[in-house]
Structures are given as structure tokens and as C-alpha cells.
Amino acid sequence: MTRTGRTMVFAMALLTLFSAGARAALEASVDRRQIAMGDTLRLVIETTGDEELADIDLEPLKRDFDILQRSSASSVQIVNGQRSHTKQLVVDLSPLRQGALRIPPLASGGERSNAVTVEVGPPPELPGGDQQVLFEAEVDREAVYVQGQVLLTLRIQQAINLDARSVSELRLDNAFVKPLEQNSFQRTVDGRPWLVHEIRYAIFPESSGTLEIPPQTFSARESIARRSLFDRGNGRLVRRVTEPLRIEVLQQPAAYPDGATWLPATSLAIEEQWSTPPEQLRAGQSATRTIRVTGSGLQGAQLPPVLFPATPGLKYYPDQPQISESESSSGLVGQRVDSAALVPTSAGTYRIPEVRIPWWDTESGALREAVLPGREIQVAAAAPHSAPSPLPAPATTTANRDAVTATGTAVELWIWRGVALFSALGWLATLAWLWRQRQQQQRAPVEHERALPGEAAAYKTLLAACAADQATRARRALLDWGRALMPNEPDLTLDGFAAHCADARLRSAIDTLNRELYAGDTGHWRGDELAALARELRKPLRKRAAGESPALGLYPA
Structure with missing residues (x-):
């Protein structure tokens, strides 16, 4: 194994140990951050380590809370052959006073949980009478x-x-x-x-x-x-x-930048991670750069993609983005992760530009920007041992060239022929696998079209794309909506949908949309006209679809 390989294995081992240690820490969470006097609150303390949660001292809680009940739970999960054991301590609490109450860190062994703050308001006023x-x-x-x-x-x-x-x-x-x-x-x-x-x-x-x-x-x-x-x-x-x-x-404020993705949120953060520290890069070696954008009060699909700009001397190989959503006490938290493999082709100093995402703070009503600062990286020359060496010829494989005999040369020649044959078979198998993957990818859009979203979901996606002035997304949503209205036409095109609607305004709007996309999605397209047409045409189109296929109803007339 080369020095680079040993370094990567050692780094992965350290990362695994670090991740295991991070997961082993105690994590405290509550089901609600705002409660009223007289309400019950559930505190959950969780760990994936060896901590004994039954030994946790709950006395610090009694200063501000009444402990009503405690219970424990555990679960075992196996993912990709990795076994994880999760243990939970569940404590039901009732506040003793109003105000901002702090659940202090609780200790078990050498680990301590995080602190949690809960806002306690006055008792709720219920209507009088005998309502139950x-x-x-x-x-x-x-x-x-x-x-x-x-x-x-x-x-x-x-x-x-x-x-x-x-x-x-x-x-x-x-x-x-x-x-x-x-x-x-x-x-x-x-x-x-x-x-x-x-x-x-x-x-x-x-x-x-x-x-x-x-x-x-x-x-x-x-x-x-x-x-x-x-x-x-x-x-x-x-x-x-x-x-x-x-x-x-x-409406979207006039102060919001033109052409930027409209992001109304309570908070927006952007961060990056490198699989290899950028200051340790060498020419010809790859490092994965991962950029994570997190927005509170947004869906994951609303977050814009992070583009990796072309830079002379640096090559980027983007991966598929990961879009997800989670819940918090303040609603949805959307997340988008874009990653790419970065390969410097030669040694030198390179400038990686900053990433700047504008967003609108819905709490203060002000324009803000999430910024990932740019940086300069110094790429060292490739290590001499890192360059792949060509296979030596059979005549040069022995330590003493004078001691080579004709018999030894012939044996080694057959050995190298066997190695070459094995490598050729491996390449053929790899090419066959790549060809099969390409065929599956080509069939994937067809399979995706068969699993179209429902009419209501496609219609709402279309309105959302029009409201955000996203031409590419609007064209795809319009086609999905048309196919949902015409399930007997799986190969429906936008021209066919316009002909089905028999509306000259819709055909004109589709032509305008196509011209924008053919021009490279310049950002000048506005979706107001298409959204208004969709609202106007939806009711008659749904009635026509119901009349054409009455057998699809849940209950027959």
C-alpha cells in the first residue's frame, strides 16, 4: 500500500472513531419549546454509546419542574451491516413557574447532555360553562x-x-x-x-x-x-x-435581487466540508467538496443548487444533490447538499470563489445573505511515487539480468500474458456493467413518467414554479399536470396538451416558455401569465377529464 493509501485509511479510521464518539454523547430534546402552566412536557435523553441512562441524576430538574414519570426504551438498528444500539430515557415534566426555564445538562458517566430552554406562559383561558x-x-x-x-x-x-x-x-x-x-x-x-x-x-x-x-x-x-x-x-x-x-x-419585495431564487425564511446557513484538507492537495489527487445549505421555514426543494464554477487548472465532477426536510418546533427545516470531486491538474495557487445566497428574513422583513467565504488553496506537485508506473517488460523483472535463462523468461512471459488476459476480461466486464447502467438510466425517465404525481400535486408544483419564475421547473410541472389530467396519454407532449385544451393563450405561453429555455434560461421569464391560465383552465379540464373516464371514480354514480 502506498503512503497516500495508508494516509487515507488512517484518516478514515480517525473519522470513524470521531463519529462514534460524537454519536455516543447524550442528546437531550423536548417535544415542545413553548408550553403553558399546567401543561406536561416530555424530555427525551438519547445515546448510542454505552452510557447507563438509569444512572442519570434528575435532581437538577426539580428546581423548576415537577417530575411526573420516567421510563426507558431501547432499539437496535442494522444498516449496511453496521449495528447501532439506541437507548432513551423519557421523563414527563410539569413546570413549577412561568418564564424561561432551563433544563440543565445531565450527566451519565463521563458524558453530559446539552442544555434546553423552555418558555412557560400563563395558564390558558378556557370558556366557561360545562363544555367538555x-x-x-x-x-x-x-x-x-x-x-x-x-x-x-x-x-x-x-x-x-x-x-x-x-x-x-x-x-x-x-x-x-x-x-x-x-x-x-x-x-x-x-x-x-x-x-x-x-x-x-x-x-x-x-x-x-x-x-x-x-x-x-x-x-x-x-x-x-x-x-x-x-x-x-x-x-x-x-x-x-x-x-x-x-x-x-x-408579494415578493421589490428590494429582492432580480434573478435570484426567492427564499423567504427565518434563517439560512451555508457550510462546507472537505474530505481532504484543501491545504494538503497535490496535483492529480481528488478531494470531495461538500456544500450544505439549511433553511428554516423552507422546503428542501425551494433551496437553490450550488454551482461549482469552472477554474483553469481545477476540474469538478459534481455528484447527485441530496434534498431533505426535517421538523422542528418552528416548522420545516429544508436542506440541500451539493458535492463534487475536485481534481487539480497541476501544481500552483488557485482561488475558489465565494458562494453568496440572498434570502429574505421573514421575522425582521429585511434582505440578508448567506455567505461561504472564498479561499486560496496551494496545490503541491504530485509525489513521485503517486504516479502510476507502467508494467515492466518480462526481460527486466529479475534482479540480475545476466542470470535470466530462457526457461525463466518463457515462464514469466506466460505469467504476464495471464495477467494481461485477466485485466482484459476485467475491462470487458466493467464495460458491460457500464453499458447496462446506461441502459437503465435511459429507461429511468420512462419509468418515472409512469409514476406521475397526482393532479393536485402537479398543479400546486406548477403554481409554485410560476411564482418563483423558474422556467425549467414550470415546464416539467406543466407536462406532469397535463399527463395527470390525461392518464390515457402517457407520451403526451406540451404541444399535444395545448391542442387538447384548444386555447390559443396557452399555446402562446408554452411557446414563450420554450423560447426562454432554448435561449439558456436567462432568468427573464415570468410565470404570472402561465399561472393565471392554469387557474382558469383547471376547472373545465378536470370536468372534461372526469367525463372522459368515469370508471376512475372511487364510487360509481
Whole structure:
């Protein structure tokens, strides 16, 4: 093994040990960061190491919290042959006072958990009377920017046991709706216990104006004790309806830079990682540069790609981006990871330019920029031993050329012929595998087309692309929407969709979109006209689609 290979193995071993140590630390989290007096709070302490969570001292919690209950759980997961053991300590707490309460670090062995701060407000005011079931809807803000996030919370409060609980499905035509994790806890008001269940949604309006959230309906039956085995025990029906909510959707501010991806968020961060420190690069060696963009209050698909600019002397080989989303107490957190292998072709000093992403701070209403500073890297010359050496000729493989006999030369010649034959077979197998992969990639778009998104999802994606003035995404979404409306035409084209709609304005809008894309997506295209046409044509197109294929209905007429 060469010195470079030994260095890489040693670095990977250190990275593995470091990662294992990072995972072994205690991690503390709570189910909610904002609660009211009388509410219960769930604290979870998790580890993947050897810490004994049962030995954790919970006395520091008793200064601000009442410990109601504690339990433990464990799970084993095997991924790619790697076994991980996760242990959890779950503690139910109730605050003793209002204000910003701090859950201090808790220790087990040589590890300590992170501190967590919780805001505790006054007890909630419940309506008077003898109501035993309450249902309400609230949003975290009354005004939001287009494509920005607004959180809707549906809250069920019950002082009696209920069966067969159900909530109506939230449907909004001009917004993308993402259901979030549900949460349940107990609440005590004036000595009366309540069970609270919260259903949260992240809503992203796709056009400016007024977004109306229609009334939501909750229904259930009161639980009653069965008098016999044959008693069905159906109690009285409970039905509650919320008030409608209206949210003002603001347009993209004029101060936002032209041509930049519109990003309304509460925070945006950008960071990079290198598989090999850039100051240790040598000519001909590769290093993977990974850039991660994280935005709070954004979907992962809203984040723009990070481009790796061509630089003389540096070659980039980009990898497939990774787009994901996670949840926090403040809603969705989108993440996009772009990586590329960087290979310097010669020694020298190179300038890697900065990465600058503008975004709009929805909390302060100000334009901000996430910046990854540029840097200069010094690439050393290739190490002499790192260059591949050609295979030696059979006549030069012995240490003493004079001692070579005809028999030895013939044997070595056959050995090298065998090696050459084995290498040739390996190359043929590699070429066959690459050809098969290419065939699968060519078939992949066809298979993707067969699994088209639903009509509603494609329509909302189209409106979102038009609102962001993203020509490429709008063309793809328009085609998906047309194929969803015409499921019997899997090979539908945009021209065919325009002919089906028989609308000259749509054909003109498609021509304008195609001209923009043929020109290289200059960023001058605006999606207002196409979005307006889609809203106007959607209702008659859906009626026509329903009339053409009545067999697709869930229940026959």
C-alpha cells in the first residue's frame, strides 16, 4: 500500500472513531419549546454509546419542574451491516413557574447532555360553562410572504374519554400543505385535567392576496362503559367546527435581487466540508467538496443548487444533490447538499470563489445573505511515487539480468500474458456493467413518467414554479399536470396538451416558455401569465377529464 493509501485509511479510521464518539454523547430534546402552566412536557435523553441512562441524576430538574414519570426504551438498528444500539430515557415534566426555564445538562458517566430552554406562559383561558370538548384552530402569523411558511395548529381539548375521533382533511387550492408530526399532552386548568391533542400543518401559499383556511370539523363519540358483551356502547356524537381563518399573503419585495431564487425564511446557513484538507492537495489527487445549505421555514426543494464554477487548472465532477426536510418546533427545516470531486491538474495557487445566497428574513422583513467565504488553496506537485508506473517488460523483472535463462523468461512471459488476459476480461466486464447502467438510466425517465404525481400535486408544483419564475421547473410541472389530467396519454407532449385544451393563450405561453429555455434560461421569464391560465383552465379540464373516464371514480354514480 502506498503512503497516500495508508494516509487515507488512517484518516478514515480517525473519522470513524470521531463519529462514534460524537454519536455516543447524550442528546437531550423536548417535544415542545413553548408550553403553558399546567401543561406536561416530555424530555427525551438519547445515546448510542454505552452510557447507563438509569444512572442519570434528575435532581437538577426539580428546581423548576415537577417530575411526573420516567421510563426507558431501547432499539437496535442494522444498516449496511453496521449495528447501532439506541437507548432513551423519557421523563414527563410539569413546570413549577412561568418564564424561561432551563433544563440543565445531565450527566451519565463521563458524558453530559446539552442544555434546553423552555418558555412557560400563563395558564390558558378556557370558556366557561360545562363544555367538555373544545376544538380550535390558530396560525402563528396573520401575514406571510408568498411561498413563505405559516403554521396552522388544530387543537383538540377533551375532559372526557372519546372514541372514533376524526378531523376533516385540510384542502387549499392555492397553497402547498405539509402535515407535521402530531403531539399529545396533558393540561390542568383550575384543578381540572384535560387531554390535549395538536395537529400541525406547514402551509406555503403560492400566490399573493388573501389565503382563506376554511372551517375544520372534529367529530367523535363519547366513551361509555359497556353493560354487556353485546352492548355496542355508542355514546353521544360530539361535533365541533372551527372559525375560518384569513391570512394576508404578501408579494415578493421589490428590494429582492432580480434573478435570484426567492427564499423567504427565518434563517439560512451555508457550510462546507472537505474530505481532504484543501491545504494538503497535490496535483492529480481528488478531494470531495461538500456544500450544505439549511433553511428554516423552507422546503428542501425551494433551496437553490450550488454551482461549482469552472477554474483553469481545477476540474469538478459534481455528484447527485441530496434534498431533505426535517421538523422542528418552528416548522420545516429544508436542506440541500451539493458535492463534487475536485481534481487539480497541476501544481500552483488557485482561488475558489465565494458562494453568496440572498434570502429574505421573514421575522425582521429585511434582505440578508448567506455567505461561504472564498479561499486560496496551494496545490503541491504530485509525489513521485503517486504516479502510476507502467508494467515492466518480462526481460527486466529479475534482479540480475545476466542470470535470466530462457526457461525463466518463457515462464514469466506466460505469467504476464495471464495477467494481461485477466485485466482484459476485467475491462470487458466493467464495460458491460457500464453499458447496462446506461441502459437503465435511459429507461429511468420512462419509468418515472409512469409514476406521475397526482393532479393536485402537479398543479400546486406548477403554481409554485410560476411564482418563483423558474422556467425549467414550470415546464416539467406543466407536462406532469397535463399527463395527470390525461392518464390515457402517457407520451403526451406540451404541444399535444395545448391542442387538447384548444386555447390559443396557452399555446402562446408554452411557446414563450420554450423560447426562454432554448435561449439558456436567462432568468427573464415570468410565470404570472402561465399561472393565471392554469387557474382558469383547471376547472373545465378536470370536468372534461372526469367525463372522459368515469370508471376512475372511487364510487360509481
